[in-house]
Amino acid sequence: MAMLLKIGLSTHNLLVTLSFLIICFYVIICPHNKVEESFNTQAIHDIIYYAGNVSQYDHLVFPGAVPRTFLGPLALSLFTLPLSPFFSKTCVYTIARTCLGLFFLMGLSALANAARQHFGSSIGNRFLLITALQFHVMFYASRCLPNTFAFVLVLHSLAALLQGADLRFIFLSGLAILAFRAELILFYGPLLLFGLYFQLVKIRPALILAGLTTTFGAVCTSVFVDSFFWRRWLWPEGEVFYFNAIENKSSQWGTLPFYWYFLIGLPKALLCTTFLVILANLSILCDRRTRMRYPTTLLFGLELAAISFVLVYSFLPHKELRFVLYAVPIFNFMAAFSWESM
Template identity: 35%
Template sequence: MSLALDALILVTGWTHVLLAPYTKVEESFNLHAVHDVLMYGVAPSSLPNYDHFVFPGAVPRTFIGSVLLAWMSKPAIYLAASFGLVPSKFELQVIVRLVLASINAIGLCLIRHAVSRRFGRPTGLYYTLITCSQFHVPFWMGRTLPNMLALLPVNLSAYLLIARAPNTLKPSQRSVSASIALLIFSAVVFRAELAALAGALLLQSIYSRHISFWQAFAVGAISTLASIAFTVSVDSYFWGQPYLWPEWHSIYFNVVEGKSADWGTSPAHAYLTSHLPKLLLSALPLSAFAVFSSAPKRLLSLIFPGAVLVSAMSAVGHKEWRFVVYVVPVWNVVAARGMSAMVSQRKSSLFGRLLFLGASGALLANLGATILLTAAGVRNYPGGEAMVILNARANVNTTGVNAHIGNLALQSGASLFTHVHAPPYLAFLAPSPVQWVYDKTDNPPSYAGYTHIVGEEASPPTAGGSAFGFMRKKDAGWAELGHVDAFERWALDLGLLRQGKEGMGMLERAQGVLRLEEKTRLWVLERTVTGK
């Protein structure tokens, strides 16, 4: 049973990677850093080829996670290549994402083992079912967001605190020290908001006498200084800047200068009323039930650091679910305790049967929401699908292709791994028989030199054209290779149940009540006459 539950967590993460293999712009820095480490290596002579010197982003990001992920992916890449499973560069992206999903699955499995040991095997089972039936963590655990690179050390920290015998009143000092050190490392290197989680755990541990003040001070100081030294030494090398600490630049840019507000602001209650309900789904009411129905002292100690993180991030104007995603695994533990309490009630009473139905309904609600969210998410990467249409032209257009990739395509899946007909290539990967140019220039002064365009209009862009930079009439010099539809909204048509179209059966009516509507987002164009 234990092995089956671990496999379920792993397969769930892998399934989401395979269903949605493309990536968004938020993932691009780490994904392209992995690409460059794999393709060019890390020697000083290789660094000028790296993508981040051309597209550096608003603030520098650490290379530590990307380098480690690239190195850890190499054995899987070579193994897949030996079986002929790597026909192009794009398969490398899928393998890298599967490796990252596996790494994060290990963290979740460790928490499950700790839960089974401390709270019993049924609670470990419910933890697995809750985790796998949610959307955000399984869908994103294989994506190269900095938050997902930080998720493993955060989950290892939680594992160290939870993993103890049922009758043990407190964790060992060694476990507490290691847990605090992992959170500090994650905050210094990957995501600065984790400082709130580390600080809350540190204060809680001192208050609960799990660690003395001076021990906590020593652990905090040593971990902070060592982590800063590590990231500064690595990232100064890759960015070519002395004494570079990427996360300090992020703090200064987003908090001190307040630039995070440029990406939009949300009300203070947004995490409580919007983001956490979406992240946790039915685990939110289940965790509340657990706190009020069982031993609240043990469970509140698990929730407290995450609650501090949510409160701290609520004071920042710009809010995103990924800033607090770290609380999900631990709060799922509390929710599993709630589900265990509900299922363990005697089924001979009405109250016990209602609780059992409530627990079952919570999982079904999770699955229903996750199916809808996954169906929408899979259809939300038009850039990746457009690159498939473009790259398929290699069968007929063998040379001289100069393709311009537009902004929306770059934001929604057109990564460096989709440049399958352009170097660089790994040594064992046969070069493409054609050599293309994929141009990511933003608003080039002229489009005359391009043979192909992946753009947001059915007509090609022209310098000085319409107010949006596009012609409104079809240009006879271009042909449409294809277009890509992407998710627009879920449409609800209750009237279809009452009165369907002629010839529609009841099952067809029910299936049409909720339908996914799409809108054409990208067009792939090919020049048919020589441009001037």
């Protein structure tokens, strides 16, 4: 048993290293960014080179359609700042993206480790390999998008949920929703129900207190930090949610049909593993013995939560793959289950 555990851990470390090399590869061959990344990219630059002289910051001249939080760029800048005197601005940006990719990978590794407890090291390792070989997840891992900052928290929160660390799950999910992507409430709602059903989350005074404290702390932190940088009182993610969900102005950037995520977006992200996900579901639905096992039931419940998120999100007319990319790791678990069963 000890030998098998050692082999499993060494394989895990090897796959994590492979994933990091792939992320670095994408950082190097794709050095430029799209307009969606411009705010965070410029914010990292301004924090490093202008520090407290906010009047020089780019966002005051080019604010964009909606205000974004400075919490993500601020965190990356803290790790990049010590190296900035020794490298060019281009290299500093590359270092910042590599740091973001490393934080993402830490979350991915934590999720794979958490999965080992329920599904075994084989599925955990297959999950890592599948994810590493998919283009979109590894590509977005180092992009300075609000979605990527949120994705880091999503991975750690999923790991906490599978480990039954419900207080940590509540904290991380609350931070992801209130500071980075408000629409993640559509993702965490089904996940919370999943956690309650499988007793990974237990309603008690400590949990309620954690939820209230996280809500108050995340909103206040965002308001105080971002109001300083934006030079007016605001809660960025509140304004973004109102713009996208209430006013539905995101549709000005184009619309796609309801079925796009299920028939085009997710298959594009999953690539060949789409067939493994389908096979896994057929196996669970058609084989009663497979369906009755606790790990399988747990995995199927996790997938239902992900499907619910994508289904509800499909009602918003403006669609981009990065909006639902948080569900891909869950589908990759299903693919890993199918692969192991062959």
